[in-house]
Amino acid sequence: AIEAELQVLAASPSLQDGDFAAFDRQMREALKIRGTSIVLHDTKGQQLLSTNRPFGEPLPRATNTEMHDRVVATGQPQISDLILGAVLRRPILVVGVPVFRDGQVVYVLAMGLGPEVLSSLLEEQNLSPDWTAGFFDRKGIIVARNRDLDRFLGKPVSPGLLEAMRGPVENWLPNITSEGIPVYSTFRRSPLTGWTVAIGLPREFVDAPVRRARLLAFGGGGAVLAASLLLGWWMARGIRRPVEALTDATKALGRGEPIGALVGGVRELDEVGNELRNTAATLARNREELESTVAERTRELAATNKRLRAEIEAREQAQSALLQAQKMEAMGQLTGGVAHDFNNLLTAVSGSLALLEPRVSDEKSLRLLHTAQRGAAQGAKLTESLLAFARQQRLNPIPANLNSIIVEMTEILRRSIGPTVEIRHALAGELWPVLIDTGQIETALLNVALNARDAMPGGGLILIETANIRGASGELPEEVADQDCVLVSVRDTGTGMSPEVLERAFEPFFTTKEVGKGTGLGLSMVFGVIRQSGGAVRIRSRLREGTTVLIYLPRAIEAAKSGARLSRQARAVGGAHILVVDDDPDVRWIIAQDLQEMGYDVTEADSGRAALAILERGTPCDLMVADLVMPGLSGLDTMRLARRSRPDLKVLFASGYADLSRFGADLNSHALLKKPFKLET
The missing domain is CATH 3.30.450.20 (PAS domain)
Structure with missing residues (x-):
């Protein structure tokens, strides 16, 4: 029993990772069950941790290494003879088990027991x-x-x-x-x-x-x-x-x-025989009671070991989930920043190409210009996928029934994945509504289906299922564990993923396909859209056993609040004045040129402070086009300050970012242009 307890403790991830502080705490918790002390030795007999001393205090070498050496030599649990404890200096018994790493004994974990046990x-x-x-x-x-x-x-x-x-x-x-x-x-x-x-x-x-x-x-x-x-x-x-x-x-x-009846005709001998028979019966009862006690304690130990293993497994899963979440969050921040900067570049490029197009007349130059415009458009799609992963794109959520969305897009899925892959449904009745951007969820499901198709080059089956899951069911990921959710499951019969591939499946640009066969942004876009929508996504997969993508979306409680949208006109309305505010000179110049060619009067400002100074001078302004993210005053701050003196000022925001929540206000009532954009559309 003691050996089993020590072996469970020896499997602790904290010990395997070298986190001695955490393992010291686990040792002290385990000591509450039984034992006088728990000590961790290296293979030379030096004590590394001991419950007899505070963590970090210097410790002596073991005084009697016979049992320790047998554990190291055999790789098997051992029990010592009666020895004198190295720290407390009193007689103890020691049970020791090996701690393995890469098949080698690296530590000996020992529990001391007093003879009174x-x-x-x-x-x-x-x-x-x-x-x-x-x-x-x-x-x-x-x-x-x-x-x-x-x-x-x-x-x-x-x-x-x-x-x-x-x-x-x-x-x-x-x-x-x-x-x-x-x-x-x-x-x-x-x-x-x-x-x-x-x-x-x-x-x-x-x-x-x-x-x-x-x-x-x-x-x-x-x-x-x-x-x-x-x-x-x-x-x-x-x-x-x-x-x-x-x-x-x-x-x-x-x-x-057992001893039978002993009757020899001599009273005294008969009495001794009866005593022996009674003694044998007493010993038998004691043996049965001892076996019963051992069995009971074995059951208790099994339950304790099961609980400890479950706690260790849960802790490992929590640590792994935390590390994965931190990694994805860091990658999202980096990706969002790169996409924002790239969008500014694309705005300058696509804007310049748009201004250049009317000035080009020969066919060859126009062909080159259109090729450049297509490249800029592809770049814009790329940054949109990056922003989806980073959860920084603008969503227009509405209450929607996922069953209806799946049924309506099934034909599109069939045309996209080809005739060799069969699509089946198993849709729950009375499915709860969810609050989702329908266009984005359709794109997400399409990306999952295309990934499934690529994993089945010889054909196969895609099964799409839906279900309602209560928050108290214990079946939900921790991100959404406290709320009712709708589950969309997409399962394929493809090649599956190895643990190494599965761990990186949501990372942007990670792909197992050949160069030119994929961008590695499909699943990362799914991850970003679902997380930005308040949901969670998981992947279950094994090699040669197929893959299942599980999408959890919170149940819609109230209707989405759709904000007003500022309509954009293709041409100017009678000498309107527009103030363009952007810290990027190329982007600012392109927007100003485009607006001027459309017949607007344009004033430029390179910062929020400069824009406020222009307005304070009384410069006419019917509309302010402001970058949302700028050094110093943001576009949102500039609008708030400007409306103190001009409360009716209309504002149009433009940004490569679109994570509205990061600015601490609900921008649904304000128009937002996602860079890159074309003002004439």
Whole structure:
């Protein structure tokens, strides 16, 4: 039992990762179950952690390394003889187990036990006070005793018993106890640990009735010598048989066998026989009780081990999920920043190309210009996928029924994935509505289906299922565990993923396809859209067993609040004045040129402060086009300050970012242009 507890503790991820501070805490928690101390040694015997000392305090080397060396040499659990503890300096027993890393023993984890643990086991047997019982280690040292333990702890067992213990694993013999009491001793040695348990019955208890019977047999007077001899012969013959029966019964008692009725005709011998029979019955009951106790404790230990393993597994999963979430969050921030900067570049490029197009007349130049415009458009789609992963795109969520969306787009899915892949549905009835951008969820499902198709080059099956899941069911990921959700499951019969690929499946630009066959943004876009919508997404996959993508979306409680949208006109309305505010000079110039060619009067400002100064001078302004993210004052801050003096000022925001929540306000009531954009559309 103790060995199993230590092996569970030795499998701790904290120990495997070298986090000694965390493992020290786990050791102290485990000590509450049993034991006097838990110590972690290196393979040389140096103590690294000990529950006997505060964490970080210097520790000594082990004083007795015999058991430690056996663990290192064999790679198997071991138990020590009675030793003196290195820190507390008192007699203890030590159980040690190996700690492996890459197949090699790197540590020895040991638990110390006081001798009183074994003594309590003897007390539970309710032995007669006249009997002597004890546990002895490999060297024959007294480890536990039912009588006078303080007097004899750590001393050698009596010479006669020690000699007998070197022979068969179980036996009986006439013996003298350490106190000098003559006894009949029966013992058994464990082949696993080399330890011995022995019980001694006082010889006086067995022999006195026999001696009294013999005195009766030979106590007659000289006058009746012949009769006495005859009577003695008859009684001796009658006594010999019950004495031999008593001897056989004593041997059976030592072997733990049951004893039948012993009736020899001599009252004293019959009394001894009855006592032996009662003793055998008592020992049998005690053995049954001990086995029952061991079984009960084994069940308790199994439950404890199961709980510890579950806690360790849950902790590992939580740590892994936390690390993965932190990694994805960091990648999202980096990706969003790159996409924002790239969108500014695309705005300048696509704007310049749009201004250049009317000025180009020859066909070859127009063809080159259109090629450049298509490249810019592809770049815009790329940044849109990056922003989806980074959860920084603008969503227009509405209450929607996912069953309806799936049914309506099934034909599109079939055309997209080809005839070799079959699509089936298993849609739940009365599916709850969800608050989602329908266009984005359609794109997400299409990306999942295309990935499934690519994993089935020879054809296969895609099964799309939906279900309602209650928040209290315990079936939801931790991100949405406290709310009702709708589940969309997309399962394929493809090649599946290895654990290494599965771990990186949501990373942007990660792909197992050949160069030019994929961007690695499909699943990352799915991850970003679902997380930005308040949901969660998981992937279950094994090589050659297919893949299942699980999408969890919160149940819609109220209708989406759709904000007003500022309509854009293709041409100017009678000399309108527009203030363009952007810290990027190329983007600002392109927007200004485009607006001027459309007939607007344009004023430029390179910052929010500059824009406020222009407005304070009384410059006409019918519309302010402002970058949302700028050094100093953001576009949102600039609008708030400007409306103090011009409360009716209309504002159009433009940004490569679109994560509205990061600015601390709901921008649904404001128009937002996503860079890159074309003002004439």
